[in-house]
Amino acid sequence: MTSKLTTVLAQAGAEDRAALIGYLPAGFPSVDGGIRAISAMIEGGCDIVEIGLPHSDPVLDGATIQTADDIALRGGVRITDVLRTVKEVADAHPATAVLVMTYWNPVDRYGVARFAADLAAAGGAGVILPDLPVEESGEWRKAAGEHGLDTVFVVAPSSKDARLAEVTAAGSGFVYAAAVMGVTGSRAQVGDLAEDLVARTRATTELPVCVGLGVSNGAQAAQVAGFADGVIVGSAFVQRILDAGADEAAALDAVGALAGELAQGVRSR
Amino acid sequence: MSENLTGPQVPDARGYFGAYGGRFIPEALVAAVEQVAEEYEKAKNDPAFAAELDLLLKDYTGRPSALTDVHRFSAEAGGARVLLKREDLNHTGSHKINNVLGQALLTRRMGKTRIIAETGAGQHGVATATACALFGFDCTIYMGEVDTERQALNVARMRMLGAEVVAVKSGSRTLKDAINEAFRDWVANVDSTHYLFGTVAGPHPFPAMVRDFHRVIGIEARRQVLERTGRLPDAVVACVGGGSNAMGIFHEFIPDAGVRLIGCEPAGEGLETERHGATLTKGSPGVLHGMRTYVLQDEDGQTVESHSISAGLDYPGVGPEHAWLKDTGRAEYRTVTDDAAMRALRLLSRTEGIIPAIESAHALAGALELGRELGPEATILVNLSGRGDKDMHTAAQYFGLYDEPAKGENR
Numbered sequence: 001m002t003s004k005l006t007t008v009l010a011q012a013g014a015e016d017r018a019a020l021i022g023y024l025p026a027g028f029p030s031v032d033g034g035i036r037a038i039s040a041m042i043e044g045g046c047d048i049v050e051i052g053l054p055h056s057d058p059v060l061d062g063a064t065i066q067t068a069d070d071i072a073l074r075g076g077v078r079i080t081d082v083l084r085t086v087k088e089v090a091d092a093h094p095a096t097a098v099l100v101m102t103y104w105n106p107v108d109r110y111g112v113a114r115f116a117a118d119l120a121a122a123g124g125a126g127v128i129l130p131d132l133p134v135e136e137s138g139e140w141r142k143a144a145g146e147h148g149l150d151t152v153f154v155v156a157p158s159s160k161d162a163r164l165a166e167v168t169a170a171g172s173g174f175v176y177a178a179a180v181m182g183v184t185g186s187r188a189q190v191g192d193l194a195e196d197l198v199a200r201t202r203a204t205t206e207l208p209v210c211v212g213l214g215v216s217n218g219a220q221a222a223q224v225a226g227f228a229d230g231v232i233v234g235s236a237f238v239q240r241i242l243d244a245g246a247d248e249a250a251a252l253d254a255v256g257a258l259a260g261e262l263a264q265g266v267r268s269r
Numbered sequence: 270m271s272e273n274l275t276g277p278q279v280p281d282a283r284g285y286f287g288a289y290g291g292r293f294i295p296e297a298l299v300a301a302v303e304q305v306a307e308e309y310e311k312a313k314n315d316p317a318f319a320a321e322l323d324l325l326l327k328d329y330t331g332r333p334s335a336l337t338d339v340h341r342f343s344a345e346a347g348g349a350r351v352l353l354k355r356e357d358l359n360h361t362g363s364h365k366i367n368n369v370l371g372q373a374l375l376t377r378r379m380g381k382t383r384i385i386a387e388t389g390a391g392q393h394g395v396a397t398a399t400a401c402a403l404f405g406f407d408c409t410i411y412m413g414e415v416d417t418e419r420q421a422l423n424v425a426r427m428r429m430l431g432a433e434v435v436a437v438k439s440g441s442r443t444l445k446d447a448i449n450e451a452f453r454d455w456v457a458n459v460d461s462t463h464y465l466f467g468t469v470a471g472p473h474p475f476p477a478m479v480r481d482f483h484r485v486i487g488i489e490a491r492r493q494v495l496e497r498t499g500r501l502p503d504a505v506v507a508c509v510g511g512g513s514n515a516m517g518i519f520h521e522f523i524p525d526a527g528v529r530l531i532g533c534e535p536a537g538e539g540l541e542t543e544r545h546g547a548t549l550t551k552g553s554p555g556v557l558h559g560m561r562t563y564v565l566q567d568e569d570g571q572t573v574e575s576h577s578i579s580a581g582l583d584y585p586g587v588g589p590e591h592a593w594l595k596d597t598g599r600a601e602y603r604t605v606t607d608d609a610a611m612r613a614l615r616l617l618s619r620t621e622g623i624i625p626a627i628e629s630a631h632a633l634a635g636a637l638e639l640g641r642e643l644g645p646e647a648t649i650l651v652n653l654s655g656r657g658d659k660d661m662h663t664a665a666q667y668f669g670l671y672d673e674p675a676k677g678e679n680r
Contacts, residue, residue: 056440056571057557059452060295066439079569104293105556109570131293131559135283156297158459163299181297182457 004125005097005150005173008047009208009229018225018266020045021210022259023101023234025052026085027077028068029241033248035088037241040252042093044259049089050128050234053082053102060103060130062185064235067242079110083122090123097125099152099173104132107140116143126150126173134170141170152176155201157193168205174230175201179213185235187214195227221265231266233258280590284473287596289589292472294559298452301459306474308379313481318374325370326485329403330360334486336493337653341620342633346640349647352502354490354518356654357625363655364486364514365396365467371482373400376463383407383462387451389416389444389510390581390628391423392655393467398432400465408432411450413443416580423659441574444510444584448558468511469588472559476588483517486652491521494650504529504639507652508631509602510546510582512591514654523599532591533635535577536604546575548587549595549602557586563595578607578663579627581655609634611667614657626655627663 002010012019022041028034038049054072058065082100090098100119107115107129119127126149132140134153144151150173155164158181168175179194180187194211201209211224212232216239221231240258244251284290294302312318326332335355343351356364376384384406388394394410401408410427414436417424427434440446448471455464466475469483487505494502505522507515509532522528537545545551548563555564557572565573565585575585594600605613614630616637617623625633629652636651643649657664665671 057445057449059449059558060456062453063439070439073571105564105566105572106570108556109566109568131295131556133292133294133296133299136291136293154296156295156299158297158300160300167296178297180457181459183453 001148003148003150003173005048005099008097009174012047013208013229017269018228019047019210019230020221020259020263020266021048021050021230021232022046022237023050023052023232024237025054025065025068025072026082027054027072027075028238029071030075031077031081031085035085036252037255038085038089039092040255041237041259042096044256045263046096046259048097048099048230050099050101051082051085051089053079053100053106055103055106058103060183062183062235064238064242065184068238079106083118086119086124087122098123099126099128100124101128101130104129112139113143116147116149120147120149124149126152128152128154128176130154134167137170154178155197157181157191157197161200161204164201165204168201168207171207174208174210175205176232177201177209177211177228179211179215182213184213186216186239190214190220190224194224198227218261218265221262222268225266225269231262233262280473280477284477286590286593288554289560289562289592290473290476291561292559293556293561294472295456297456298459301455302472304379305375308375309474309478312375312378322371322374326367330366330370331358332485333489334358336490336497339617339621342617343640345616345620346637346649347643348645349640349643349649351636351640352494352497352648352650353653354486354650356486356514356652357629357656361392361396361399362658363392363396363626364483364517365393366399367485367517368467368479368482368513369393369396369400369465372463372465373404373406376406376465377404379463381461381463383458384465385409385411385451385454385462386465386467387411387444387447388467389447389583390579390626391416391420391427391659392581394432394434395423395426395430397465397467398427398430401432402430409454410434411437411447411454413437413441413447415442416444419663420580420659421662444580445572468513469516469590470511470558470560470562470586476560476590479513480516480520480590483513484520486514486517487519487521490518490650494648498648500648501525501528502648502650503643504531504647505650506531506533506632506636506639508533508582508628508654509549509587509591510535510584510628511586512588514652516588516590518652519600530594530600531635531639532600532602533605533631534602535579535582535631536606537576537578539606540604544576546577546583546585547604548585549591550604552585554592560589562589562592563587579610579631581626581628582631603635605631605634611664613637614664615668623653624657625653626657627660629654
C-alpha cells in the first residue's frame with residue numbers, strides 16, 4: 001500500500017512543484033494553542049507537517065526551537081499530549097501527512113513498539129529521528145514497518161557517497177537533506193552545499209529529497225524548490241509565534257501568512 | 270607505557286559494552302566520529318604516537334604520579350591501610366591531562382586546528398586549554414553558567430591560557446548543557462574542529478579511547494601497590510561523575526577478581542531528595558549524549574537535572590562501561606552525600622596536609638566507610654583524582670572560612 005507521505009509528495013510532483021513541509025513543536029505555546037498553530041500552517045499551504053516532541057536536550061536545535069521546547073516542557077507537555085496533537089491535526093486535515101520529529105530517548109523510554117502503535121493509531125504517517133543513525137535503527141524500523149509508518153532519515157553535506165547509499169536504502173517516505181552543517185535556525189542564505197547534496201542523494205535513491213535547515217522565506221523556498229522535491233521550514237514558524245507573544249490571533253495570522261508565502265515559493269521554481 | 274593503549278576489555282566493533290554504549294549521533298557528525306575512530310585505531314598501533322605520548326606524560330605531566338600512604342587519615346578509616354594515587358600532583362592538578370594530551374596528539378594527526386571541549390568543574394577545561402597552548406590550537410570551552418560561578422578560579426585559568434570560555438545559559442546551566450552546546454558547535458565547525466570529549470562517555474569511540482588514555486593511572490598504581498605492600502589491594506575506590514578517573518584506575522584491576530572496584534556517586538543532598546547525581550544508583554537505561562547508558566530521566570525520557578556540590582560530578586549520565594560493570598556486578602557503586610564529601614575533604618586536609626578536590630573527596634568518604642567495614646587488615650587504594658585549590662571558594666563558604674557566617678556546618 002502506498003503510504004500517505006508518498007502520496008502527498010507524488011501529488012506535489014504531479015503539479016510540477018515542490019512540497020511544503022512545516023515544523024512546530026507540540027505543546028507550544030500550549031497543547032491546544034499548538035494544535036491551532038499547526039492547523040494554521042496547514043491552512044496556509046503546508047502539504048506535510050512535522051510535529052516536534054519537545055526534549056530536554058535538543059542538541060540539533062538552535063536557540064529558537066530550544067526556546068519553544070523549554071516553553072512546552074515548562075507547560076508540562078507529555079508524550080500523550082504529542083500523540084493527541086497528531087490525532088487532532090490528522091483528523092481535521094485528512095489530506096495532510098503528519099510526521100513526528102523526535103530525539104530518540106523519548107521513544108526508547110516510551111517503548112519502541114508502543115510508540116509505533118500509538119502513533120499509527122493517532123493517524124501519524126511517520127517519523128524523523130535526527131539522532132538515531134541507521135546502524136541503531138533496526139528495532140525502530142521493524143516496529144514502524146509493522147504499523148505502516150515511514151521513517152525519514154537525515155543526510156548531511158558531510159555524508160560521503162557510500163554512506164548516502166546506506167542511509168537512503170534504509171529510509172522511506174523521503175530523504176531529509178540538511179542544507180548546511182549546523183543546527184536548526186533561520187539563515188540569511190541557503191547554503192550552496194544543498195544542491196550538491198541533493199544531486200548526490202538522488203544518485204542513490206528514487207525517494208523524494210526534501211531540503212531543510214535555514215529556509216525562512218518565500219524567495220529561499222523558491223530557490224530550494226528549483227532542485228528539491230520538498231522544502232522544510234521550522235524555526236521561522238516558531239519565531240512568528242514567539243514574536244506574537246500572548247496575542248494568539250496575531251500568532252496564527254503570522255503563521256498562516258508565512259505558510260502562504262512559502263507555498264507560493266514552492267510553486268515558483 | 271604503550272601497553273596503556275591495548276587493554277583486553279575493548280567494546281565490540283559498534284562500541285557496545287554489553288547493552289551499553291553505541292553511537293547515537295546526528296548524520297552530520299558520522300563522518301567526523303568515524304574519522305576519530307579510524308585515526309585512533311591507527312595511532313594505537315603507531316609506536317611513534319605512543320612514544321610521543323609517553324614523553325609528554327613523563328616530562329610535561331610529571332608521571333608516574335606518586336602513591337602516598339596516609340597513616341593519620343587511615344586511623345579514621347577503621348585502621349585500614351589507605352593508599353592515595355596522587356593524580357592531584359599532575360600538571361594542571363588532576364587526572365584530566367592524561368586524556369587531553371592523547372587527544373591533542375590525535376587532533377594534530379587529523380590535521381585539525383581548533384579544539385572545543387565541555388567542562389564541569391573546569392579541570393577538563395583547564396587541561397584542554399593547557400594542551401591547546403602547548404600545541405598552538407584555537408580553543409573554545411563550554412561551561413554551564415552555574416559552574417562558571419562556582420569555579421571562577423578555573424575560568425580565569427582557562428582565559429589566562431588563551432582559551433575562549435563560553436558560559437552556557439540553556440537548560441540546567443551545568444555540565445549536561447555545556448555538552449549540548451559543544452555538540453552544536455561541533456556540527457557547525459566539524460571540518461576544522463575536534464571535540465575533545467572529557468570523560469568516558471559520548472558516542473563510540475570516546476568511551477573506550479578516553480579510558481585508554483587514563484589506563485596509565487591503574488597500571489602505575491597496581492605496580493606501585495604491589496611494590497609497596499607485596500600484594501594487591503582489597504578494594505579500589507574512585508568517584509564517578511562521567512567516570513573517567515574511575516575507569517582509568519579500575520581498568521587494570523578488572524581481571525583481578527579478588528579486588529573490589531567501588532565507584533562513589535554523588536548523593537548530593539540525599540537520595541530521597543531530587544537533588545543528587547547518583548545516575549547508576551537511581552537512574553535507568555536510556556540514551557543521552559550519543560550513548561546508551563544509565564540516565565537520570567523521567568518516564569517520558571526527559572533528562573532530569575542532577576545536583577552535586579561538586580561541579581565535576583554534577584551530571585545525569587555516566588560512561589557506558591560503568592553501566593556494564595554495574596550490571597555484570599564486577600564493580601559496585603555507592604553514594605556519598607555533599608556533607609560526607611565535605612567532611613572527608615576537611616579530614617584529609619587536617620590529617621595529611623593534602624587538600625583534595627570535592628570530586629575526589631567523594632572517593633575519600635567512600636574509603637572511610639569501607640575501611641570501617643573491612644577493618645585494619647584491609648588495604649584500600651583511592652584515586653585522588655584532583656586537588657582542591659579550585660574548590661576553596663565553595664569550601665570557604667561551606668565551612669565559614671571567610672569572616673562571614675557559614676553556609677554549611679562549622680564544627
